Amino acid sequence: MEGVDQLSNSFLKPVGDSHEVFRAAMNALAYPAQPRVLPSDLSPCGPMAPGSLALLLTLADHDTPVWLASSLATSESLRKFIAFHCGAPVVDDPTLAAFAFFSSPLELAPLARFAQGDPDYPDRSTTLIVQVEAFDDCAWRFSGPGLSSPRSFGVSPAPKGFADMWTANHAGFPLGVDLLFVCGKEIAALPRSLRISEI
Amino acid sequence: MSDLPEYNFAYLDEQTKRMIRRAILKAIAIPGYQTPFASREMPMPYGWGTGGVQVTAAILGTDDVLKVIDQGSDDTTNAVSIRKFFARTAGVRTTTRTPEATIIQTRHRIPETALGEHQVIVYQVPIPEPLRFLEPRETETRRMHALEDYGVMHVKLYEDIAQHGHIATAYAYPVKVDERYVMDPSPTPKFDNPKMNQCPALQLFGAGREKRIYAIPPYTRVVSLDFEDHPFERTRISGACSLCNSTKAFLDEVITDDQGGRAFMCSDTDYCEQARSRIGPLS
Numbered sequence: 073m074e075g076v077d078q079l080s081n082s083f084l085k086p087v088g089d090s091h092e093v094f095r096a097a098m099n100a101l102a103y104p105a106q107p108r109v110l111p112s113d114l115s116p117c118g119p120m121a122p123g124s125l126a127l128l129l130t131l132a133d134h135d136t137p138v139w140l141a142s143s144l145a146t147s148e149s150l151r152k153f154i155a156f157h158c159g160a161p162v163v164d165d166p167t168l169a170a171f172a173f174f175s176s177p178l179e180l181a182p183l184a185r186f187a188q189g190d191p192d193y194p195d196r197s198t199t200l201i202v203q204v205e206a207f208d209d210c211a212w213r214f215s216g217p218g219l220s221s222p223r224s225f226g227v228s229p230a231p232k233g234f235a236d237m238w239t240a241n242h243a244g245f246p247l248g249v250d251l252l253f254v255c256g257k258e259i260a261a262l263p264r265s266l267r268i269s270e271i
Numbered sequence: 272m273s274d275l276p277e278y279n280f281a282y283l284d285e286q287t288k289r290m291i292r293r294a295i296l297k298a299i300a301i302p303g304y305q306t307p308f309a310s311r312e313m314p315m316p317y318g319w320g321t322g323g324v325q326v327t328a329a330i331l332g333t334d335d336v337l338k339v340i341d342q343g344s345d346d347t348t349n350a351v352s353i354r355k356f357f358a359r360t361a362g363v364r365t366t367t368r369t370p371e372a373t374i375i376q377t378r379h380r381i382p383e384t385a386l387g388e389h390q391v392i393v394y395q396v397p398i399p400e401p402l403r404f405l406e407p408r409e410t411e412t413r414r415m416h417a418l419e420d421y422g423v424m425h426v427k428l429y430e431d432i433a434q435h436g437h438i439a440t441a442y443a444y445p446v447k448v449d450e451r452y453v454m455d456p457s458p459t460p461k462f463d464n465p466k467m468n469q470c471p472a473l474q475l476f477g478a479g480r481e482k483r484i485y486a487i488p489p490y491t492r493v494v495s496l497d498f499e500d501h502p503f504e505r506t507r508i509s510g511a512c513s514l515c516n517s518t519k520a521f522l523d524e525v526i527t528d529d530q531g532g533r534a535f536m537c538s539d540t541d542y543c544e545q546a547r548s549r550i551g552p553l554s
């Protein structure tokens with residue numbers, strides 16, 4: 073849409089580009105709650121930002137059902153993009169999703185509607201990819217694996233009651249969902265292993 | 272590296288890499304948990320670390336500098352052929368210097384030189400399940416991890432004490448990761464266990480035959496299992512390296528001549544070389 077040819081809106085160097093995007097996501101989860109560079113030369117597709125599209129192309133394929141928040145689900149061009157470029161089935165049932173995409177963190181609640189994994193296989197959970205307008209460092213304080221000391225981190229717009237949502241998500245550990253936040257050319261992650269406190 | 276084909280960089284096809292990468296992300300989010308993945312046939316036998324090779328292939332990029340060690344040495348057949356494999360299939364730079372490497376693939380040791388945030392260490396794992404010798408059934412060990420039911424592991428270690436007066440397990444000494452999962456650190460000497468605790472580098476473990484990937488994120492608490500009256504002890508051969516004089520590094524005993532002469536040497540060959548170049552040759 074808007075003049076962008078979505079058929080050619082893809083990685084110029086599929087191997088190298090998806091590698092860089094993966095390493096950004098891996099490092100974001102390994103060193104969580106801190107923004108880092110998410111390389112992407114893609115154009116937006118409807119309401120979906122280039123960073124989210126880059127993660128979609130890097131991580132999703134026909135083995136990974138994708139769920140779209142209502143703000144994204146209505147975009148016909150996005151559905152075509154997913155069908156054409158990665159072949160992932162788009163599902164309505166969030167418990168079936170390997171990945172869930174959001175155009176705003178205000179759509180996140182409730183986290184418990186997504187796959188949480190099961191006790192023998194906690195990895196069978198949904199990874200949530202969320203577009204935000206900005207990262208800020210004063211909303212919440214996180215501690216846990218990947219952090220040498222507690223770290224403040226926040227997103228805007230901030231979802232109401234996020235600290236309670238995240239407390240509940242972490243309380244189910246090893247079950248739970250993991251969040252990848254995308255802001256322009258940056259990514260930051262919250263793995264389920266992190267504990268939260270409000271500042 | 273324009274003369275290399277774009278596809279099958281580092282041997283694996285892109286779909287396989289995506290699958291392994293998804294498993295790695297889950298493994299990082301659930302420290303110490305064994306994430307299943309669909310292990311591929313690699314052009315080397317299982318004993319050669321195909322799990323570690325697949326993890327390395329999935330994370331490796333053209334800017335990486337790869338170091339491969341086997342029992343601490345960069346020069347064994349296993350280490351040399353894995354290094355050559357990635358130099359050939361990915362065109363990456365390789366090194367023997369620990370601080371220069373961005374990815375270190377290892378079998379049986381953690382380098383003596385402290386790792387940093389710019390590094391990832393990939394362990395080759397033969398048997399990822401620490402409870403396997405106590406419970407052969409996979410469904411049962413999954414349950415035990417789910418219920419955090421690690422009583423059998425403590426019983427096993429306690430039997431060690433009853434039999435030997437101390438915990439005799441010297442390799443693959445089990446650890447607890449972030450106070451949740453009991454994990455096999457791969458057959459590293461227990462001397463290396465404390466290096467896993469609060470390590471600034473990401474640690475990834477790949478088991479090819481058993482199709483498992485697990486991880487210790489950076490700055491994560493890793494505790495060796497022990498008992499109040501029998502605390503974990505970090506052991507090494509006491510003595511100094513005959514080449515660099517180190518009294519801190521982990522030593523191997525080597526036969527020096529056919530008269531049965533023996534000497535102790537650092538198992539970490541890069542550490543030993545660097546120490547020698549600093550102090551000059553011992554007389």
Ligand SMILES: [Zn+2]
Nearest residue numbers: 512515537543
């Ligand atoms: Zn030495």
